[in-house]
Amino acid sequence: MNVAILGATGAVGQTMLAVLAERAFPVERLTLLASARSAGTHIRWGGQDHEVRPPEPGIFRGVDVALFSVGASRSEEWAPRAVGEGAVVVDNSSAWRMDPEVPLVVPEVKGPALAHRPRGIIANPNWSTIQMAVALGPLQAAAGLRRVVATTYQSVSGAGEGGREALRRELRGEAAEGSPFARRIAGNVISQIGDFDDAGWTGEERKMRDETRKILNLPSLPVVATCVRVPVDIGHAVHVAVETERPLKQAEAPAVRESAPGIQVAAGPEAIPDPHGAAGRDEVFVGRIRVDPDLPAVLHLWVVADNLRKGAATNAVQIAELLVSE
């Protein structure tokens, strides 16, 4: 396959390159693209030196799959052009996710057919949403879903290299000029990711609601999230309280998940998943599975994943793998 990556120098773009290599993705030709600011740099991949170029008309000709990891406005500009030049776009921004003509895909979860993509674009969901959807998929299949309440612990790499650099600087006692965070993040937690709507919900919280409903194909499922940034470099954690149609017993719930693809269930209560342990891994780690003491149909889960990998790059490459086998 001829592969292009737009946003190749960013935190997710770099991880996409690592994941393509690790999974031995059949890359015939690799085109690395980034903004003018990063263009001209060289990246070594597959034993070869690749120059990073700015995107320009015609650059996607002959490209089979274009993995995009840029902001929504650049994606809106370049995705239709890439499709027009013959590529399938797997897009990691929020630009296309809620478009009814764009499938929003977590490969482990039976969702909309990948083949039906009238726009030629397939959307990669929001980070926290992906890991929660992987954990919810088997519960949906086994017992039906009635309500989801999520509370997140999201690492600074969710704000890109700029977020990681801001935390590093603050920890060194330096001013973090140009920090993407509204407050100091070192030694702090900030309950704001994205902009507020009139009812007080943030962009990230709306994404978790809207995208989870679309991925699970349950458009009216009650899903509510509270999203919080924590001073962690890589790895998002989510507490999920999920009410199922049919109550699941404590012993039964882990079994549902152990048989599910992409999930690693903690061996026991002491084996708590944490971001430090999940960083660098492709699985979604699920632990602390507890039946609510008052409501027997409610399960509490602790879901952790590497946001740059399964939350972004790995999920995108998995989608590309499905395109290879088409």
Place this chain on the structure above:
Amino acid sequence: MNVAILGATGAVGQTMLAVLAERAFPVERLTLLASARSAGTHIRWGGQDHEVRPPEPGIFRGVDVALFSVGASRSEEWAPRAVGEGAVVVDNSSAWRMDPEVPLVVPEVKGPALAHRPRGIIANPNWSTIQMAVALGPLQAAAGLRRVVATTYQSVSGAGEGGREALRRELRGEAAEGSPFARRIAGNVISQIGDFDDAGWTGEERKMRDETRKILNLPSLPVVATCVRVPVDIGHAVHVAVETERPLKQAEAPAVRESAPGIQVAAGPEAIPDPHGAAGRDEVFVGRIRVDPDLPAVLHLWVVADNLRKGAATNAVQIAELLVSE
């Protein structure tokens, strides 16, 4: 009043001394006590030098109020002795909190009468529980409570000076020998505070359930908590999803709280309370008040407080102030 502090050299004990001075508590004589390891050190307070001594029989004679901030086993040993020697004990450990003959008190919340204390002991609740109870009190009075789901972000000072030192060392790249945490806490979050029971709940999670029910005098209220340690020095944050008997409108809910003692309500969505801003303050900060988009009787709150102050020392001194006015 003659005041004794047992555990005077610890994180909470030091804060008790600061709060007694700030609030101009009428201290006639001050007795500072700590374990043999810390005994012999000197602490300056009220313009005088105080030697820290180990507790010994007779030391509480003539003491009016003894503020305890030591582990449960030392409290079990010394509280009855202090009471036997004539003191009222305000205890910050978990030893006495669930004893039906011991009032568990958050002064802002109308709870059990302080005067009825057959054991001579008054218990100070768990940190996260105090700040949540302060936020829930006015909602209980205005609309009745039906269910509470809490998810916490708890700072390392909740594990005492040893917790703070472990984080500082890890951030400097040193080994944190003797860390109270099961894992690395720098750059990580750990969903374990206390020991696990057979159903997978931790000690801290059981405290939040049992103590909230006792403080609010609602012994069968469904309360469930997931407690998580975060790499923050001082300040606990809690996301609370609370279902009330009567639905509260978004605009109405803040008003309920603004008129409540000890609470500072965020002026708007951008004014998100955070641990960094709450550290050093005595109020409980409530923000991000949102009506659940699917369940109109559910409110989501973000509740932040300085765990060493309102979560421990300030609450204990407030209880002592009530004893002065008896």
